[in-house]
Amino acid sequence: MKKLLVAAAAVAGSVVLAAGAAGCNNSDKIYVDTNAYFAPFEYYDKDMNIVGVDVDIMELVGKKLGKEVVFKNTDFDVITDNVQSGKKYDCGAAGMTITDERKEKVNFSNPYFTSVQYVIFQTGAMTADGNSTDGKETDYILWSSLAGKKIGVQRDTTGDIYAGDEISSETGALYGTEAAVTQYDNAQLAVDAIGAKQVEVVIVDKLPAEYIVANNSGYQCYALYYDAETATEEQYAICVTKGNNELLDAINEVLAELGTEGINELVSKHLGLGK
Ligand code: ARG
Numbered sequence: 001m002k003k004l005l006v007a008a009a010a011v012a013g014s015v016v017l018a019a020g021a022a023g024c025n026n027s028d029k030i031y032v033d034t035n036a037y038f039a040p041f042e043y044y045d046k047d048m049n050i051v052g053v054d055v056d057i058m059e060l061v062g063k064k065l066g067k068e069v070v071f072k073n074t075d076f077d078v079i080t081d082n083v084q085s086g087k088k089y090d091c092g093a094a095g096m097t098i099t100d101e102r103k104e105k106v107n108f109s110n111p112y113f114t115s116v117q118y119v120i121f122q123t124g125a126m127t128a129d130g131n132s133t134d135g136k137e138t139d140y141i142l143w144s145s146l147a148g149k150k151i152g153v154q155r156d157t158t159g160d161i162y163a164g165d166e167i168s169s170e171t172g173a174l175y176g177t178e179a180a181v182t183q184y185d186n187a188q189l190a191v192d193a194i195g196a197k198q199v200e201v202v203i204v205d206k207l208p209a210e211y212i213v214a215n216n217s218g219y220q221c222y223a224l225y226y227d228a229e230t231a232t233e234e235q236y237a238i239c240v241t242k243g244n245n246e247l248l249d250a251i252n253e254v255l256a257e258l259g260t261e262g263i264n265e266l267v268s269k270h271l272g273l274g275k
Pocket of ligand 1: 004034035037042076094095096097098154156157158161199205
């Protein structure tokens with residue numbers, strides 16, 4: 001009898017869990033996980049509201065579905081797990097790059113922005129290795145020029161993952177050099193660590209890098225290239241709990257309506273806002 005009760009409880013439990021796994025999307029709110037230290041995509045304004053390109057996108061999604069959008073700040077490295085579980089969050093909007101590993105945990109919307117990795121350093125500490133021949137005419141630094149350097153990153157971001165790969169893989173540009181990675185909670189803290197002489201360079205996505213350089217004096221940044229025609233390129237998308245297709249579809253509709261032009265307008269708006 002006791003066994004039966006336990007079994008019944010387990011069944012009841014799994015029903016509740018199944019409802020949970022469908023997301024919090026039965027409510028009239030959309031819960032969005034982010035890490036708000038990544039301007040212009042998400043950052044705190046002077047009133048301590050989370051604002052940015054990703055917030056504007058999700059507000060449009062909320063409008064479409066008739067739901068209120070609630071953004072919460074967490075560490076970046078827990079976002080995919082939070083969205084995978086679907087218990088507290090329906091999706092993650094965080095300038096997040098699509099990666100195969102993340103895809104195992106969450107569904108991604110269509111890509112809405114192409115970014116490249118940048119390297120930040122103290123003014124004059126490094127010089128460009130060249131000017132790209134990929135048609136983008138960008139001053140770049142080669143991964144191989146980071147040999148032996150102390151590198152700061154935001155934990156679990158693509159900057160972290162790529163730097164780790166270059167160091168640990170036998171064919172990596174930093175393999176067998178003294179290069180080492182230190183992880184920080186966000187890119188600004190990593191740049192503060194350059195000032196404190198704990199690291200020499202910081203690897204982070206282009207627009208956040210340019211934003212940080214514009215707001216902290218004494219720093220410079222260049223694109224990070226594998227060779228003259230190969231930037232470290234990636235695509236951003238919004239991640240959604242698997243199975244929550246209503247939300248995924250609404251996000252894709254909004255992204256299609258905005259188009260590249262709409263996204264670029266949001267980017268300039270938030271870059272223009274400054275701090
Ligand atoms: N695009 C990079 C990645 O997906 C960095 C994203 C960091 N985002 C943030 N909101 N802090 O790993």
